[in-house]
Amino acid sequence: MSKGLISREDDYSQWYNELVAKADLAEHSAVRGCMVIKPYGFAIWEKMQAVLDQMFKDTGHSNAYFPLFIPKSFFSKEASHVEGFATECAVVTHYRLKNDGKGNIVVDQDAKLEEELIVRPTSETIIWNTYKGWIQSYRDLPILVNQWANVVRWEMRTRLFLRTAEFLWQEGHTAHATAQEAIEETERMLEVYAQFAENWMAMPVVRGRKTASERFAGAVDTYCIEALMQDGKALQAGTSHFLGQNFAKAFDVKFAGKDGKLDHVWATSWGVSTRLIGGMIMAHSDDSGLVLPPKLAPIQVVIIPIYKTEMEFDQISSIAKDLVGQLKKKNIAVKYDDRDSQRPGYKFAEYEMKGVPVRLTIGGRDLENGTVEIARRDTKEKQTISREHVDQFIVELLDDIQVTIYNKALKFREQNTRKVDSYAEFKRVLDEHPGFILAHWDGTPETEKQIKDETKATIRCIPLNSEQEVGQCMVTGKPSSQRVLFARAY
RNA sequence: CGGGGUGUAGCGUAGCCCGGUAUCGCGCCACAUUUGGGAUGUGGAGGUCGUAGGUUCGAAUCCUGCCACCCCGACCA
Numbered sequence: 001m002s003k004g005l006i007s008r009e010d011d012y013s014q015w016y017n018e019l020v021a022k023a024d025l026a027e028h029s030a031v032r033g034c035m036v037i038k039p040y041g042f043a044i045w046e047k048m049q050a051v052l053d054q055m056f057k058d059t060g061h062s063n064a065y066f067p068l069f070i071p072k073s074f075f076s077k078e079a080s081h082v083e084g085f086a087t088e089c090a091v092v093t094h095y096r097l098k099n100d101g102k103g104n105i106v107v108d109q110d111a112k113l114e115e116e117l118i119v120r121p122t123s124e125t126i127i128w129n130t131y132k133g134w135i136q137s138y139r140d141l142p143i144l145v146n147q148w149a150n151v152v153r154w155e156m157r158t159r160l161f162l163r164t165a166e167f168l169w170q171e172g173h174t175a176h177a178t179a180q181e182a183i184e185e186t187e188r189m190l191e192v193y194a195q196f197a198e199n200w201m202a203m204p205v206v207r208g209r210k211t212a213s214e215r216f217a218g219a220v221d222t223y224c225i226e227a228l229m230q231d232g233k234a235l236q237a238g239t240s241h242f243l244g245q246n247f248a249k250a251f252d253v254k255f256a257g258k259d260g261k262l263d264h265v266w267a268t269s270w271g272v273s274t275r276l277i278g279g280m281i282m283a284h285s286d287d288s289g290l291v292l293p294p295k296l297a298p299i300q301v302v303i304i305p306i307y308k309t310e311m312e313f314d315q316i317s318s319i320a321k322d323l324v325g326q327l328k329k330k331n332i333a334v335k336y337d338d339r340d341s342q343r344p345g346y347k348f349a350e351y352e353m354k355g356v357p358v359r360l361t362i363g364g365r366d367l368e369n370g371t372v373e374i375a376r377r378d379t380k381e382k383q384t385i386s387r388e389h390v391d392q393f394i395v396e397l398l399d400d401i402q403v404t405i406y407n408k409a410l411k412f413r414e415q416n417t418r419k420v421d422s423y424a425e426f427k428r429v430l431d432e433h434p435g436f437i438l439a440h441w442d443g444t445p446e447t448e449k450q451i452k453d454e455t456k457a458t459i460r461c462i463p464l465n466s467e468q469e470v471g472q473c474m475v476t477g478k479p480s481s482q483r484v485l486f487a488r489a490y
Numbered sequence: 491c492g493g494g495g496u497g498u499a500g501c502g503u504a505g506c507c508c509g510g511u512a513u514c515g516c517g518c519c520a521c522a523u524u525u526g527g528g529a530u531g532u533g534g535a536g537g538u539c540g541u542a543g544g545u546u547c548g549a550a551u552c553c554u555g556c557c558a559c560c561c562c563g564a565c566c567a
Contacts, residue, residue: 003516003528013561021501028559088566122567156491156565163566216567224567239567271567306526345527352527363526373526 003349007287012231019281020160023290023354033158033165037274040354043298044277045168049148051200051296052170052272055192061144061172066126068150069117074125078250081124084217088154090119119152124218124243124269127173128251135175135265137256142185143175161278162235162490169273175265177255179244182266183221186242189270190223193238201276202293202406203227203283204413205237206436206485208461213445216269220244226460226485228413229282232434234460234487237279240270278490284378284405290355291378293405294398301327301334301394302356306344306363313338316362319387323360323372326391332398352377357401358394378405419483423474426486430457436487440480442473450475451486460485 005022008015020026025041028034037045053063069092076082096111120126127145134140152166172189176182190207197205205225215222219241227237248254248264255265284291294300303320307313320336327334335356337347344361351359361373372390375382378401385393416435420426426439441447441459452458462484471480 017560030558032558084567153566210567214567219567222567236567241567308525340525343525343527343529345525345529347528349528361526365526 005287005289005353008230015287016278016282017160019285019290019353025277025281025290026160028160031165033155035160035164035166037168040298041277044280044292044296045274047296047298048196048200048276049170052192052196053146053148055196056146056170056172059144059188059192061146061174063147064145065147065149066123066130068120070120070123070126072116072118074129074251075118077125078218078246081218081246081250085121085153089121090152090154092117092119120149121151121153122269122271123147123149123151123171124173124247125251128247128253128267131173131175131265132251132253135253135255138177138258141175141177141255141265142181144172144185145174146170146172159278159490161274161281163275167273167275169271171269171271174268175248175253176268177257177263177266179266182244182268183242186221186223186240186268186270189268190225190238190240193240193270193272194225196272197225197227197237197276198406200293200295201280201283202295202402202409203237203279204406204410206461206463207465208463208485210239210461211445211448211459211484213448214459216241218243218246219269220246223464224461226487227279227283228416228436228487229279229490230285230412231282232416232488234436234485234489235275235279235282236460236489237276238270238272241268243267243269283409285355288349288380289353291405292355292357294357294402297355297357298333299335299351299354299356300332300398301358301360302347302351303334303336303360303362304344304347304351305336305338306361308364312364312367313340315367319362319367323387323390327394330391330395332391332394348375358397360390360394376401378408421471421474426451426457426474427455430455430486430488434488436460436485438483439474439486440471440482441484442476442478442480444476447473447475455488457486457488460487460489 005018006014024038026035026037029036093113093116094107094111095113096108097105098108100106131143134143148170150166150168155163155165158164174185176185194205194207197203205227207225210222210224216239221242223240224236225238227235229235245264245266247267253265254262256262281290303323305313305316305320307316317338324334324336355377357377359375366372370387371384372387373382373384376397416433418429418433418435418437420429420437420439426437429437448459466482468482473480
């Protein structure tokens with residue numbers, strides 16, 4: 001394996017692919033479109049899961065688990081839902097293999113399933129079929145359930161983490177007595193995602209609503225968070241859907257209100273996936289490798305010894321182990337890399353590639369001076385400090401790195417978000433300055449499609465809480481009351 | 491799924507046109523010297539040339555199918 005990475009400027013796609021491989025995050029599997037998430041990559045996902053799971057619990061949700069397989073008939077009940085997912089479903093048709101007598105293992109045609117099973121691309125249908133049995137009265141509501149699961153969407157083109165045929169995610173599915181309550185839930189969970197993206201991933205996001213054509217299949221309204229990657233392309237990082245009564249009607253889920261009247265239940269669903277890892281990679285990393293936000297880094301601090309003699313090594317190790325103890329007490333994930341098989345320079349490069357936020361080096365000079373050298377991954381700055389109070393110094397440094405990379409990403413987004421007022425300018429900016437574009441749109445799917453067909457840019461969202469501004473659609477000249485966010489997207 | 495490209499040791503490659511079981515670098519193993527930014531020397535291991543067929547005395551090389559990956563399109567929460 002060659003040592004470095006191709007630069008982002010030379011080939012952004014290749015840079016991403018090399019980084020995923022060399023940082024030991026994931027690799028392609030023997031199965032088309034499916035990835036193997038390696039231990040280091042999975043450790044990032046586990047950190048994300050732990051934080052999100054707590055956030056879901058803090059907002060009143062409980063975890064449950066529903067089946068991988070969905071009967072085809074369930075799937076067909078909600079018309080727009082089936083239409084949206086039909087072209088990318090894996091279907092199980094048989095339940096047995098047999099030996100054909102010539103030494104080949106073949107599908108046993110006698111073992112055909114009475115009803116085919118769909119491998120879930122999302123679980124609304126099986127869940128609403130189940131909720132029907134759970135809900136009779138308003139007293140059974142709300143139901144606030146989340147599940148951590150894998151889903152399968154048979155994608156044509158895949159990229160590690162960003163779009164794979166199978167991926168890991170969580171999907172929340174809630175049931176409510178009123179539309180208002182469900183809408184509040186939809187908005188609450190969008191905000192949970194936004195907070196997670198910004199405070200934990202250090203990735204600024206735009207909160208918004210999808211246009212009708214970008215909406216989740218079966219939703220009344222889809223909210224999303226959109227992030228800007230370093231190549232100027234947008235990434236949808238999370239979605240939260242107000243499903244109205246669509247699934248309740250499709251699965252006949254009614255409840256009796258206080259007044260005794262029957263009504264269909266109101267629903268939401270919301271999810272984020274391992275795609276977040278791809279987003280986090282592209283938001284922060286540089287030509288030396290991964291840059292991880294300290295709050296989600298599997299290893300936050302690595303300690304590397306530099307020594308000439310066995311005796312020196314022993315002295316350094318004793319100090320290093322003491323530091324490990326101190327840092328662990330502060331809940332910092334620290335690793336002492338005492339491998340004798342690699343030289344220090346090799347280790348420096350390796351942990352840079354893996355995005356470890358802080359590197360602490362102890363060598364002979366430090367033994368004499370009572371110091372350690374501290375290097376931060378995000379800026380590559382190095383400084384030598386006294387060994388006393390190293391723990392507190394590192395606590396503050398990790399916080400500072402978290403803030404610094406967020407601010408850097410935010411500045412990047414601000415510098416690459418442009419207001420545009422004519423279609424000609426829109427096309428020019430799109431090519432010359434890839435990024436977010438705020439422009440007026442007449443609100444019709446026809447115009448949206450025309451823009452997409454002609455420029456490959458899509459409306460990422462209609463931003464929430466953005467200023468109302470009278471304007472004219474850049475394509476048709478029809479009136480518009482606010483700018484919407486355009487970009488080319490992943 | 492359409493167009494183009496690639497597939498040779500863990501990784502990157504030469505050889506392919508003009509058929510005779512394979513080159514080089516990195517990595518790996520052993521030993522020695524080394525260790526403050528990807529060490530050096532010596533010795534060594536590692537290959538059904540993506541895969542399945544075909545042509546041939548003989549296939550990495552020629553032909554066909556299939557698989558995977560990359561780029562571009564189509565598709566896509």
